[in-house]
Amino acid sequence: MSYALQRFGQMLVIVIIALLAVFSTQRLAPGGPFDGERPPPPKILENLRAYYDMDLSMPAQFYTYLFGMAGREIGDNGKPGKAHWFVVPSNAEITTLGGTNDRSTAEGVFVRQFCPWDQWLGQVIPGAREQLREQGTVFRKCGVVRGDFGLSMARRSIYVNDYVRDGLPATLKYAIPSLLFALLLGVPMGFYAAYRQNKPADFFMITIGMFGTVVPNLVMAPLLIFLFAVQLDSVFHWLFVETLEWVELGRRQRTLNWIPSGKTGGVMHYVLPTLVLGTGLLGRIVRLSRAGALEALRSNYVRTARAKGLPAHVILLRHVFKPAILPVLTYMGPVTAFILTGSLVIERAFSLPGLGRQFIAAATDRDYTLLMGTTVILLLAIILLNFIVDLLYTWLDPRIRRGGGRS
Amino acid sequence: MSTSQTPVLSIKDLFIEFETPDGAVKAVNGINLDLFKGEVLGIVGESGSGKSQSWMATLGLLAENATTSGEVTFDGENLLTLPPKALNPIRGNRIAMVFQDPMTSLNPYLTIETQMVEALRIHNKRMSKPDARKRCVEMLDRVAIPAADKRLKQFPHELSGGMRQRVMIALALLNDPEVLIADEPTTALDVTIQAEILDILLDLQRERGMAVVFITHDLGVVAEICSRVCVMYAGRLAEIGPVQDVFTDARHPYTLSLLKATPRAAQSQAAQSDDALYAIPGAPPNMRMPPPGCPFEPRCACADAHCREQVPALEPLQGSETRLKACFREGSSAALLEALVHER
Ligand SMILES: Nc1ncnc2c1ncn2[C@@H]1O[C@H](COP(=O)(O)OP(=O)(O)OP(=O)(O)O)[C@@H](O)[C@H]1O
Ligand SMILES: [Mg+2]
Numbered sequence: 081m082s083y084a085l086q087r088f089g090q091m092l093v094i095v096i097i098a099l100l101a102v103f104s105t106q107r108l109a110p111g112g113p114f115d116g117e118r119p120p121p122p123k124i125l126e127n128l129r130a131y132y133d134m135d136l137s138m139p140a141q142f143y144t145y146l147f148g149m150a151g152r153e154i155g156d157n158g159k160p161g162k163a164h165w166f167v168v169p170s171n172a173e174i175t176t177l178g179g180t181n182d183r184s185t186a187e188g189v190f191v192r193q194f195c196p197w198d199q200w201l202g203q204v205i206p207g208a209r210e211q212l213r214e215q216g217t218v219f220r221k222c223g224v225v226r227g228d229f230g231l232s233m234a235r236r237s238i239y240v241n242d243y244v245r246d247g248l249p250a251t252l253k254y255a256i257p258s259l260l261f262a263l264l265l266g267v268p269m270g271f272y273a274a275y276r277q278n279k280p281a282d283f284f285m286i287t288i289g290m291f292g293t294v295v296p297n298l299v300m301a302p303l304l305i306f307l308f309a310v311q312l313d314s315v316f317h318w319l320f321v322e323t324l325e326w327v328e329l330g331r332r333q334r335t336l337n338w339i340p341s342g343k344t345g346g347v348m349h350y351v352l353p354t355l356v357l358g359t360g361l362l363g364r365i366v367r368l369s370r371a372g373a374l375e376a377l378r379s380n381y382v383r384t385a386r387a388k389g390l391p392a393h394v395i396l397l398r399h400v401f402k403p404a405i406l407p408v409l410t411y412m413g414p415v416t417a418f419i420l421t422g423s424l425v426i427e428r429a430f431s432l433p434g435l436g437r438q439f440i441a442a443a444t445d446r447d448y449t450l451l452m453g454t455t456v457i458l459l460l461a462i463i464l465l466n467f468i469v470d471l472l473y474t475w476l477d478p479r480i481r482r483g484g485g486r487s
Numbered sequence: 488m489s490t491s492q493t494p495v496l497s498i499k500d501l502f503i504e505f506e507t508p509d510g511a512v513k514a515v516n517g518i519n520l521d522l523f524k525g526e527v528l529g530i531v532g533e534s535g536s537g538k539s540q541s542w543m544a545t546l547g548l549l550a551e552n553a554t555t556s557g558e559v560t561f562d563g564e565n566l567l568t569l570p571p572k573a574l575n576p577i578r579g580n581r582i583a584m585v586f587q588d589p590m591t592s593l594n595p596y597l598t599i600e601t602q603m604v605e606a607l608r609i610h611n612k613r614m615s616k617p618d619a620r621k622r623c624v625e626m627l628d629r630v631a632i633p634a635a636d637k638r639l640k641q642f643p644h645e646l647s648g649g650m651r652q653r654v655m656i657a658l659a660l661l662n663d664p665e666v667l668i669a670d671e672p673t674t675a676l677d678v679t680i681q682a683e684i685l686d687i688l689l690d691l692q693r694e695r696g697m698a699v700v701f702i703t704h705d706l707g708v709v710a711e712i713c714s715r716v717c718v719m720y721a722g723r724l725a726e727i728g729p730v731q732d733v734f735t736d737a738r739h740p741y742t743l744s745l746l747k748a749t750p751r752a753a754q755s756q757a758a759q760s761d762d763a764l765y766a767i768p769g770a771p772p773n774m775r776m777p778p779p780g781c782p783f784e785p786r787c788a789c790a791d792a793h794c795r796e797q798v799p800a801l802e803p804l805q806g807s808e809t810r811l812k813a814c815f816r817e818g819s820s821a822a823l824l825e826a827l828v829h830e831r
Contacts, residue, residue: 384592387586389606390605391575
């Protein structure tokens with residue numbers, strides 16, 4: 081129990097430090113989200129900066145980013161992209177559609193019609209908040225701690241939460257299969273290589289594994305597109321359409337496109353992205369599981385198992401598997417980072433939606449909120465995975481399980 | 488032990504070499520030895536003399552970098568060339584081994600129960616799990632492990648060294664083997680537990696009439712429990728014979744030095760003659776480049792030029808069927824001792 085608490089505390093500290101680091105570096109770097117080639121008029125700029133709290137001091141900005149601000153709670157009518165309300169403090173200055181300045185007299189709701197953002201279309205309606213509540217409008221909570229990453233700065237009609245909601249599953253759709261691919265193929269390969277140490281099979285396994293890891297995703301993606309989506313497709317075409325005449329092409333169809341080179345769609349669309357990312361992970365996993373299995377195979381307890389007359393497969397599965405899988409498990413933390421960097425390339429190469437794409441966009445557009453949001457999600461993913469790894473570790477290793485602490 | 492009896496296990500011209508980056512290690516260099524039914528054969532010798540490796544070879548448990556030659560005959564078959572499929576029904580079933588290091592010889596990731604039950608069920612395919620469990624409890628009781636039922640559920644790290652060693656012995660005896668190879672089964676334990684475990688082992692040995700190979704450094708234990716003793720030096724046999732005979736009338740200078748270096752072997756005349764603790768001068772030869780002659784020659788007080796050039800063969804003593812030695816030097820133990828003492 082105290083161990084779990086301690087771990088939770090550690091995680092919290094890590095998240096806060098990471099947030100602070102990203103937050104301050106992006107803001108301290110020259111340039112900002114609103115100075116593009118044609119900066120908005122000064123009045124609008126001022127509004128924008130005010131909306132994003134950029135008119136506050138840096139520590140205050142960080143505070144409001146984390147915890148939100150009483151007067152800036154954002155309401156949502158439930159239909160994203162249509163109309164948004166947010167509560168403004170009394171006596172706040174508001175620019176309305178006509179370009180005139182308005183001042184709220186009491187705490188009220190500022191109604192803003194989307195888009196365009198730049199025109200502050202709306203008015204202060206005193207007492208509207210209660211009215212909206214009665215209508216069943218859910219007020220979006222504000223601040224990262226309450227799960228709100230705020231509005232994107234580059235595309236100011238979209239919430240970062242929505243980006244994440246759409247992007248994370250899209251990324252997971254090929255990230256999880258590629259991880260499974262690498263594990264389900266890499267671990268048996270590593271074990272077999274260890275079992276056949278220094279024999280041709282061993283070198284074969286290592287070479288295959290390392291090929292995937294050494295060739296960068298940037299090269300692997302076009303290579304696999306060429307091999308599968310182009311060459312294999314024409315072989316299929318020749319075989320099934322022209323020679324065997326088993327398959328007929330549709331009227332507008334020129335290729336079979338069984339293994340598509342991009343875009344979303346059926347399961348087959350994920351074959352190539354999974355292969356590219358999966359082969360990238362394969363080499364490490366082969367090497368780690370091989371090293372783990374070798375160590376176990378040389379151990380005294382495996383010698384005992386052999387002396388019992390157990391056949392090789394029982395020894396591998398029962399006596400070698402657990403200790404040999406542990407180094408692979410420890411690698412699962414860094415895997416998340418690998419998948420992220422991989423996803424930057426994959427989503428480009430295969431025209432897939434996903435977090436990686438937004439990560440790049442956020443960085444190039446200086447989209448502070450989006451960058452922070454994606455960073456937090458990534459951090460949480462890494463932390464979660466590490467936590468799961470820890471649990472698996474204690475489950476696999478009885479010396480940790482019953483001993484309490486780890487030694 | 489009469490030699491007319493047929494041996495259960497016989498080793499012929501056993502050589503073991505380990506391939507290492509610094510050259511081949513010639514760990515065992517031609518061993519000839521018979522093991523008879525119901526006997527307790529002690530194997531003694533300095534660390535590194537090849538005691539463990541020569542017996543591990545009989546079960547095909549050598550490291551990957553080992554090459555062997557020779558023959559180990561058991562039940563009409565050469566164990567060294569038997570494929571794993573044919574060797575597995577023998578291992579742990581008809582020949583069992585207790586290893587030197589109890590702390591690491593049990594799998595830390597599996598319960599004692601898993602590790603014991605699998606040893607039973609692999610050789611008794613039709614045995615049910617509850618039956619196997621019951622047998623394991625019986626066996627643990629037999630090696631005097633209290634609360635055996637509870638122990639089965641535990642992991643090795645929850646057991647003390649002495650308990651683990653008992654588990655190892657129980658594990659080896661589960662299938663009623665004909666041959667038990669016990670490699671320093673008590674070295675890791677304190678003296679009282681050591682005596683207790685030896686008693687248990689001997690009881691079981693008598694009960695079942697199995698042949699036991701007892702590898703140890705402790706000549707006192709050999710004198711107590713073994714019927715024959717075999718002295719190894721640098722991967723060769725220096726001397727074999729009934730324990731009483733060898734210990735009272737050693738014929739190989741190395742055996743004599745070993746006895747002299749062991750204050751606890753009370754019966755030995757060597758120990759009686761000199762009160763100060765004796766250490767054999769020099770060190771065992773480098774097994775990467777063994778000397779051309781007798782391996783003990785550089786440390787031997789009785790050696791001459793002949794010993795430097797030729798390796799003495801293991802041959803029976805004159806007028807004895809049961810005693811063999813590998814030394815050119817003839818004469819009684821007393822004469823050898825004379826030379827040894829003189830040298831000092
Ligand atoms: N895998 C290996 N590679 C190289 N040399 C090895 C290997 N295994 C054992 N040896 C060598 O073989 C020799 C004999 O070892 P062995 O374990 O039989 O000694 P021992 O007589 O049992 O010693 P101890 O009393 O210390 O147990 C030693 O010199 C050892 O260094
Ligand atoms: Mg040994």
